[in-house]
Structures are given as C-alpha cells and as structure tokens.
Amino acid sequence: MRRTSLAATTTAALLLAAGTATVVPARAATADSCGGSVSDYVGLAGLDLPFIGTASSNGNDRALSITPVTFGVNSFKTEIATGPTDSRYAVGPFELRVDTTGRGTITFVSYAGHGIGDSVVCGNGGTRVTKISGAIRVQDVSKRIPFTVSRT
Secondary structure (H helix, E strand, C coil): CHHHHHHHHHHHHHHHHHHHHCCCCCCCCCCCCECCCCHHHHCCCCCCCCEEEEEEECCEEEEEEEEECCCCCCEEEEEEEEECCEEEEEEEEEEEEECCCCEEEEEEEECCEEEEEEEEEECCCCCCEEEEEEEECCCCCCCCEEEEEECC
16 A cells, blocks of 8 residues: 555656646746836936926927936926926826836826826936836826926
C-alpha cells in the first residue's frame, strides 16, 4: 500500500509539473517609456518646470498652467484664466494610469472639476513629459474643452 501511495504521489507531482510547464506566463508591463512614472511629471532630481499653454473653446483661448507642487509627489497646481484679470486654481493629486507599453495618461483636478491628459509627449528619447494634450473642465462651459500645455 505504501509503494502504491508513493508511486501515485510521484506520478501526480510529475503530471502537475508537466501541466504547469506548458502554461504561458502573462505578459508583463513594459517599463516606463513616456510618462509612466510620477517623476516624469514632477521631476527626477528636483521639482520640475511648469507646463504652460492654453485651453480653447469657441475661439476663446484661456491661459493654462499645470505646475508640479511637491518633489516626488503626484500633486499639481492647475491654474486657468477665466478672464483678462481673473484666474482660478486648484491644487491636488493627479492620477496616473500606465498602459502595457509603459506610456502614461493622467487625470488631475481643476477649479471647475477635472482635466484628462490623454496624450503625452516626451523629449529627447527620454521619459520626461514635455507636452500634455487633453480636455479640461472650465467654469463657464458645460463640457470639457481641449487644452495643450508644454515645457522645455
């Protein structure tokens, strides 16, 4: 009885090992390729430069700046002009999503709601984000409007 039990256990272990050897491992995500890390937005060695640009709707361009607030932390100050002498801002965390290619997209707070940066560009073949495009909610328009901001 003991030999049968030992043989059965050994056979079961070999079959299990053979069965698991043919399983294809899940595809691992690629390392940060562009905007896939918080430091790509806020800085790697220190606080990085702000993103500056405009949000536009129906020919009305609004100055927009997205500024890293704290080194190493996913936090922005997002300021948008609502008129020639008035600007409003919000400070808060941004949410970073990274796809399987290592590219990032962000969602961040704005005075009237949230912005979505769904297109990022990185300079010089690196991962540091130099341009963000997407859509942002503003105070006097019912839907998000397109924006583009950049930095050198």
